[in-house]
Amino acid sequence: MTAKGFFISFEGGEGAGKTTQIKRLKDWLESSGHAVILTREPGGTPEAEKIRDLLVKRDGGNWDGLTELLLFFAARRHHVETLIKPAMAEGKVVICDRFADSTEAYQCFGHGVSTDIYAQIKTIVLGDFAPNLTFLLDVPVNIGLKRSKRVNDSTTVLSDAEVEDRFERLDVSFHEKLRQGFLTIAARETNRFKVIDALQSLDEITTCIENAVNDRLQDNV
Numbered sequence: 001m002t003a004k005g006f007f008i009s010f011e012g013g014e015g016a017g018k019t020t021q022i023k024r025l026k027d028w029l030e031s032s033g034h035a036v037i038l039t040r041e042p043g044g045t046p047e048a049e050k051i052r053d054l055l056v057k058r059d060g061g062n063w064d065g066l067t068e069l070l071l072f073f074a075a076r077r078h079h080v081e082t083l084i085k086p087a088m089a090e091g092k093v094v095i096c097d098r099f100a101d102s103t104e105a106y107q108c109f110g111h112g113v114s115t116d117i118y119a120q121i122k123t124i125v126l127g128d129f130a131p132n133l134t135f136l137l138d139v140p141v142n143i144g145l146k147r148s149k150r151v152n153d154s155t156t157v158l159s160d161a162e163v164e165d166r167f168e169r170l171d172v173s174f175h176e177k178l179r180q181g182f183l184t185i186a187a188r189e190t191n192r193f194k195v196i197d198a199l200q201s202l203d204e205i206t207t208c209i210e211n212a213v214n215d216r217l218q219d220n221v
């Protein structure tokens with residue numbers, strides 16, 4: 001267990017490989033003796049998972065960008081206050097599949113909500129709370145969408161109430177804006193972000209992630 005809690009987020013477009021790498025990181029950290037909490041956004045608590053359904057399910061609703069942003073932050077507040085902060089207070093490593101950077105990328109860069117509004121609401125909800133380390137898995141849009149489609153195609157047939165594809169169904173130009181958005185955010189916050197070329201093999205990416213986490217955890221004691 002670390003002396004202080006540590007918060008790691010993973011960001012990237014569709015099919016970047018976040019879920020795959022997060023599972024590997026959890027196993028590696030646990031085998032080194034850390035207590036780890038794996039969570040995701042939107043969601044992570046039963047209440048926030050209810051909001052997730054509204055946002056990502058095919059029949060979740062027709063929200064404009066600002067309403068989406070407010071729903072993501074409502075879910076995030078519950079998640080941070082009732083799960084992430086308490087786990088960090090116990091000295092755990094929290095790994096989150098997406099966090100606030102996804103809101104800036106999807107709702108601001110993708111859907112055109114003003115970054116000033118994003119910054120104001122982020123300050124109200126999170127204050128200065130932020131991940132200690134954020135991995136951006138960067139992959140060309142066409143490759144990420146192909147990977148993501150492969151996963152969706154391999155599952156059994158689901159109803160519109162079950163399938164989580166409200167964002168995958170947006171056009172390629174949306175996903176291009178998203179990719180540039182993530183790269184812009186990462187370039188602004190170089191201390192927190194580590195950008196990884198997600199075209200590398202799974203093992204090469206895992207090694208980059210483990211090296212970065214190792215360095216940063218040593219600084220965290």
Ligand code: Z5A
Pocket residue numbers: 012013014015016017018019020021041042056072097098099100101102103104106107147148150151164165167168198199200201202205
């Ligand atoms: N959203 C938002 O708009 N605003 C917000 O604030 C937040 C979220 C928090 C939640 O989706 C949606 O909500 C999301 C943004 C929006 N949009 N969508 N869709 P999510 O996070 O639950 O789902 P996702 O991001 O789409 O996950 P994904 O498509 O499953 O991607 P992934 O987790 O990054 O990839 P993966 O499942 O690990 O890998 C996909 C496939 O690629 C799989 O077959 C792997 O074996 C393969 N893969 C992975 N890495 C490699 C490499 N290196 N080489 C070859 N193949 C690979």
